[in-house]
Amino acid sequence: MISIPAPHTALKNFDSFWQALQSLLALPPESPPAPHIPEPGDSSLEQPLQLSLQQLLGETKITYAPEDRRKYGEGMGYDGFLNLINQGLFPSAVVYPESEQEIALLMLWAGQREIQLLPWGGGGAPYRAKSTPQGAFLAVDLQRMNRILDLDTEQRRIRLQAGVRWQDLHSQLTAWTTGQVFPFDEATVGGSLATSSIGTQSLGYGTLIENTPFIKAVCPTGPLELMQPAAFSSDLRGMMLGSQGAWGFITEVSLRIFPQPQEKGLILASFMSRNEALEKLRTLLRSGVPLSAARIVDAEDLLLFNASPPPSLGRLLRSLRGNTPAWAAHLILEIHGSREAYTTTRQYVDEWSKNSEGQIALGPRTVPFPLQNWSQRFALIRPLWEQGVLGHLITAVVPWHQTNGFLKDWEEALRSVLLATGGVPGVLLTTVYASPQHALIYTLLFGRQASGDPPALQEQLDDIQAVALETKRRWGMNTEQPQLIQHTLQCVAEVLDPLEVILR
Ligand SMILES: Cc1cc2nc3c(=O)[nH]c(=O)nc-3n(C[C@H](O)[C@H](O)[C@H](O)COP(=O)(O)OP(=O)(O)OC[C@H]3O[C@@H](n4cnc5c(N)ncnc54)[C@H](O)[C@@H]3O)c2cc1C
Numbered sequence: 001m002i003s004i005p006a007p008h009t010a011l012k013n014f015d016s017f018w019q020a021l022q023s024l025l026a027l028p029p030e031s032p033p034a035p036h037i038p039e040p041g042d043s044s045l046e047q048p049l050q051l052s053l054q055q056l057l058g059e060t061k062i063t064y065a066p067e068d069r070r071k072y073g074e075g076m077g078y079d080g081f082l083n084l085i086n087q088g089l090f091p092s093a094v095v096y097p098e099s100e101q102e103i104a105l106l107m108l109w110a111g112q113r114e115i116q117l118l119p120w121g122g123g124g125a126p127y128r129a130k131s132t133p134q135g136a137f138l139a140v141d142l143q144r145m146n147r148i149l150d151l152d153t154e155q156r157r158i159r160l161q162a163g164v165r166w167q168d169l170h171s172q173l174t175a176w177t178t179g180q181v182f183p184f185d186e187a188t189v190g191g192s193l194a195t196s197s198i199g200t201q202s203l204g205y206g207t208l209i210e211n212t213p214f215i216k217a218v219c220p221t222g223p224l225e226l227m228q229p230a231a232f233s234s235d236l237r238g239m240m241l242g243s244q245g246a247w248g249f250i251t252e253v254s255l256r257i258f259p260q261p262q263e264k265g266l267i268l269a270s271f272m273s274r275n276e277a278l279e280k281l282r283t284l285l286r287s288g289v290p291l292s293a294a295r296i297v298d299a300e301d302l303l304l305f306n307a308s309p310p311p312s313l314g315r316l317l318r319s320l321r322g323n324t325p326a327w328a329a330h331l332i333l334e335i336h337g338s339r340e341a342y343t344t345t346r347q348y349v350d351e352w353s354k355n356s357e358g359q360i361a362l363g364p365r366t367v368p369f370p371l372q373n374w375s376q377r378f379a380l381i382r383p384l385w386e387q388g389v390l391g392h393l394i395t396a397v398v399p400w401h402q403t404n405g406f407l408k409d410w411e412e413a414l415r416s417v418l419l420a421t422g423g424v425p426g427v428l429l430t431t432v433y434a435s436p437q438h439a440l441i442y443t444l445l446f447g448r449q450a451s452g453d454p455p456a457l458q459e460q461l462d463d464i465q466a467v468a469l470e471t472k473r474r475w476g477m478n479t480e481q482p483q484l485i486q487h488t489l490q491c492v493a494e495v496l497d498p499l500e501v502i503l504r
Pocket residue numbers: 075076077078118119120121122123124125126127128142162163184186187188189190191192194195197244245246248249250251374375378393394395
């Protein structure tokens with residue numbers, strides 16, 4: 001049986017990444033002048049305010065240093081970078097509370113002084129879906145609220161503080177797992193709930209929401225304890241799930257846990273077209289074969305990100321360079337459980353390859369895992385932004401039956417907008433993660449930045465986002481909340497945070 005290798009051992013370095021990108025995208029012959037990156041000056045908090053904040057939290061939980069505040073001026077994505085070069089907004093201080101009580105005191109303190117607070121988890125995209133701060137604000141980083149409070153193996157529950165990062169949690173839980181794995185492994189439990197993220201192993205373990213029976217939050221008007229309701233009762237966890245932390249901090253969470261599987265197996269199947277891979281994946285999902293996770297990765301993804309492709313994929317790379325037909329997509333299946341579970345799936349997949357006349361290839365029984373850690377990928381992508389290249393991730397959640405049609409439309413629309421705004425064809429890399437009801441689409445866009453100053457880059461990104469939104473609308477994905485829900489959320493906000501202490 002195969003054990004799954006660490007996912008981020010084979011990342012390219014920037015030079016080889018840049019070379020690989022050059023073979024796919026017409027890069028600018030000469031990099032345009034790098035945009036001016038603003039630096040934070042001195043904190044806008046006056047001495048008396050600094051002193052009173054210090055009295056509240058203690059000196060060691062606050063920093064005003066420009067080099068620290070610089071790190072909190074953007075998230076990890078391109079949208080955060082454009083915010084930075086266009087607006088140059090930095091928090092006046094970064095604070096690291098260690099308890100709910102400290103958060104409550106902080107909210108009171110901030111409310112009395114018209115200072116706003118920005119909840120900060122793993123820092124993936126903390127500014128997304130937020131308005132521009134109009135005055136002083138503090139970044140409230142929950143990294144010190146990272147304790148496991150109780151591990152109840154009988155009830156199969158773990159209670160923990162919301163600042164725990166998934167990667168740290170999983171390295172501590174050796175005999176157990178939450179089954180919640182996210183492509184951004186620096187994400188925190190609280191941040192994932194606030195953005196209502198769906199994990200990549202939801203086929204085997206269920207979604208984060210299904211596995212979170214309890215959420216505690218601290219809001220400016222008081223604490224909230226939200227339980228998973230009994231059937232047919234209203235689910236108040238919705239006040240915090242997907243709230244983007246707009247009116248309160250998620251501070252504590254209970255999660256279901258599962259014993260670590262006896263065995264973990266991985267199967268890689270390569271296809272001449274992504275539609276074929278999607279079709280086969282859908283048949284697998286309908287067949288009831290026990291899968292924990294499945295995803296389809298574009299072939300170019302390996303070329304771009306994997307430092308040492310497995311020998312079995314040598315053919316792919318050779319054919320990408322020449323004109324021979326290439327594998328277009330790879331289906332990666334994870335099976336957690338017993339040896340039998342693995343064998344059942346392997347037999348099922350073996351049949352495809354036997355009947356495919358060479359159109360489907362199965363990887364060897366030990367295959368390196370193509371890199372899936374997006375935080376590390378973004379470390380490679382970030383330098384591109386200062387060299388005239390756009391690298392942006394855009395996502396969609398699509399019902400399975402619409403996936404082929406949606407993807408065709410989505411990618412055509414995104415290609416057109418990259419060409420129209422950048423002047424040369426762009427490159428799209430799509431990964432499709434499987435959840436029971438939906439395909440989670442992550443499309444990474446590479447293109448030439450629009451020529452011009454930073455506002456022109458923002459306009460280009462706005463055009464791309466507008467095209468993505470319009471495509472979702474065409475496919476009936478209601479991206480805007482219905483009026484009634486909007487109104488309800490407005491009321492929730494007014495009750496929980498009437499003074500708008502929290503940035504929203
Ligand atoms: C480069 C990049 C691009 C991404 N693109 C997408 C995308 O297109 N679509 C998508 O769905 N996801 C995307 N994500 C993932 C997602 O936005 C977050 O990375 C992750 O799910 C949230 O975890 P976090 O701990 O990093 O939260 P952060 O990114 O720090 O915060 C995310 C949001 O949650 C709030 N928040 C954080 N912690 C708490 C808390 N304890 N209580 C209340 N509110 C809190 C923040 O204020 C913010 O609004 C992207 C991530 C990265 C790194």
